[in-house]
Amino acid sequence: MFYDYLVIALYFVLILAIGVVFSRMASNSTSDYFRGGGKMLWWMVGSSAFMAQFSAVTFTGAAGKAFADGFAICAVYLGNTFAYFCGWAYFTYRFRQMRVDTPTQAIGRRFGPDNELFFSFSLIVFSFLNAGVWLNALGVFSSAVFGTDISITIVVIGLTVLFVSVLSGAWGVVASDFVQTLVVAVVSVACAVVALVKVGGPVKMIENFPGGFLIGPDMNYPLILFGTFVFFLPKQIITMMNLHDSFRWLNAKDSFNAKKAALLAMTLMGFGTIIWFIPPWAAASLIPDAVEGYTQLGSKAGDAIYYEFARNMMPMGTAGLLMAGLFAATMSSMDSALNKNAGIFVRSMYQPFLAKRNKEATDKKLLKISRIVSTITGIGVIITAWYFASLKELSLFELMISVSTMVQVPMMVPLLFGIFIKKTPQWAPWVTIVLGLFVSWLVVNVFTADVAAGMFGIESLTNRESVDMNIILTIAGHVFITGGFFCLTSFFYNEAKDKNKAETNRFFEDFERPVITDGEQDDIDRQQRNKLGSMVFVMSGGILLMALIPNPLWGRILFVICALIIAGIGYLLRRSAKIKVIST
Structure with missing residues (x-):
């Protein structure tokens, strides 16, 4: 254990050093602080986008799901891979071409200033939920490792993340993401190789997996599992390739670098989808009782399986490297959230407020306000994670999926569909979200998994089948009902009453106009x-x-x-x- 602590301590020093080294690049202007001035190279942007979909949940909640249910967990991550492919084919380089500093500025250009303000409030609040899930997942894992109280762990880790994020801005966030990608790759590949050797190869791993590797236990109707995979594909596109999540690609140097970054993220996610879960799959037969000692975690005990594998099967020090990677992964997720929220507040709320009063603020003052907003947001995330820690009956994986499908999807539907459906009334986005939240409520309280199963003559569902069926119903409801409603609002569009028509047209012109650089190395490239x-x-x-x-x-x-x-x-x-x- 001493060596694990030493590895973690040294890694934190490295991350802090990255923040200090890149802090100067983030202190020149608010554009540099929010998105690196749009000067980052593809390998930085791609690794950051990859890490944005990778958090402590992968090595905790998702690993616990792999340990219990086998191959089924891959549905989520294959959905991520497919979304990045769609980003490479269509979205990411167009997002870079929007020529904005923050995602809500793009929303304002597309839907008008009222919708920009509405989404600014909504997205800041939502980020508390999302980042709270990430921090809670890390708190569960680290409290199990160090034997500390989970609430205290969340506060200590959260304050550490807050310090790093406020210091470095977008440059530090993306730079640390690149280093973290290397750490994740090292830990994942090393653990996967050792796991395959210990279990006797991939064939033995699959044959010895308890309950069946492809389907897993407690699954009497495999069609439900197939349906989950099918519906995760559009779900991940909605939640990853929308105007809000465009912030991941605004950092790119030009259109070419944004497109290439998506290809890198897709490749990393594709390989990672299999490599990440080999250790918990192998552990299911090698050390099936490994998590029985984590009774303090309740139903979340399985989420500690990756650490148990590293502690029991890997050389000393690997568990510390794993923990360092998990700390860093959550830091990257929280950093992105805090940095993005600061940009949203300053560009879409504070500056318009000053403009209405015929006042201006220097960029230096705006940069100071950005750091203050990041601090406040960080404290809010800690409080949210603290609350999630009290929900002992809900596993981390289910918590992540619940927040994503019930809240995130309806919010992002108009921000994706609005890219293709150009003529919509001003009220279409927020009314669509209200309808989407109602659809989520309907699935939870009225048209439940049991009701849907009864319609097909299924008498009862296992707990696992019920969770998967709820996911299918919720995603299907948002794709067909919420998305369908937004499309239908185009029939109510009145061009004469559209006050934002000129800006919307300019937005779509920019959307298709490439950002091109001369291709030569400049000083910023060399610094990176x-x-x-x-x-x-x-x-x-x-x-x-x-x-x-x-x-x-x-x-x-x-x-x-x-x-x-x-x-x-x-x-x-x-x-x-x-x-x-x-x-x-």
């Missing part, structure tokens, strides 16, 4: 490559030192190989930062 290359070198050195931990020879060799791979990436980054001199 050079600074991150140095940080990656430092991290590789730390992992190399882990080979000194008194482990079996195979464990030491594992750390050396991981360190060499990461050092190679750092070398390539530093080399690419050099100015190329063309001889004549």
Whole structure:
């Protein structure tokens, strides 16, 4: 355990160093603070987008789901992969072409200033829920590891994340995301390789999985599982490729870098979908009783399976590296939320408020206000996570899915459909959301899973089938009812009464007009490559030192190989930062 604590401590030093190194790049203007001035290269943007869909939930709630139910968990992450493919094919480079600093500015251009203000309030509140889920997941995991009270853990971790996020702005957020991607890759691949060796290969892992690997236990109607997978595809597109979540791609240097970033995120998510869950799948047969000691977590005990695998099956120090990666993953998720909220408040609420009163504020003052907003948002997230921690009867995976399907989907439906349905009245977005929330309520209280099952002659559902059926009903309701309603509002569109018509037309013109750079390396490009290359070198050195931990020879060799791979990436980054001199 001593080595695990040491690894975590050193990793926190690295993350803090990244924040300090990149803080200067975020202090020039609010645009730099919110989105890096739109100057980031594809590998930074792509890794950040990937990490945005990756949080502690993956190694806790989702791992617990994989440990209990087998392959079924992949439905969510394959949905993410498909959404990134759609982003590469259509969305991401167009989002970069909107030429805005924040997502709500894009909403204002598309739907008008009243809708911009409405979504600003709504999205800030929603971010409390979403980031609260992430922080709660990390609190559950770390409290199980360190044996501390979960509420105290949430507060301590939350305040640490708050400090880092306020310091560094978008540059620090995205830079740390890139480093965290490497950590996640190292931990995931190393654990997956060891798991396959220990279990006797993938065939043995599948054959020995209790309850059946593909379907899992408590699933009498496999068609429900297939339906969950099918409906997760549109669900993930709605929640990932909309005007709000466009903020992930506003950082890109140009249209080409945004498109390439989506391809990187898709590739990482596709490989990760399988690699992440090999350890819990293997653990189901190797150490089936591993989580029985976590009775203090109630129904969430299975969420500690990844740590138990790392502690029991991996070399000493790996569990600490895993915990460091989990801390960092949640930091990246919270950082993004705090940074985005600051941008939304300043650009879509505070500045318009000043404009109405014929007042102006310097960019320096706006930057100061942005940091204050980030602080307030961070405290709100901590309080939200604290509340979620009291819901002992709800697993983390179910909590994540419930928040996403019941609240997030109806909010994002008009922000996706509005990209394609151009002529809609001003009231269409918020009325669609109200209808969507009613649809969510209807599925929970009236048209429940049991009612739907009865219509097909099914007498009873297991708890797992009931959860999956509720997900199907909720997503289907939002795709066909909520989305269908928004489309139908176009029949009520009156061009003569559309006060935002001119700006909407300009918005769609920009939406299709590429952002093109000269393709030459500038000083900002070199700074990104050079600074991150140095940080990656430092991290590789730390992992190399882990080979000194008194482990079996195979464990030491594992750390050396991981360190060499990461050092190679750092070398390539530093080399690419050099100015190329063309001889004549």
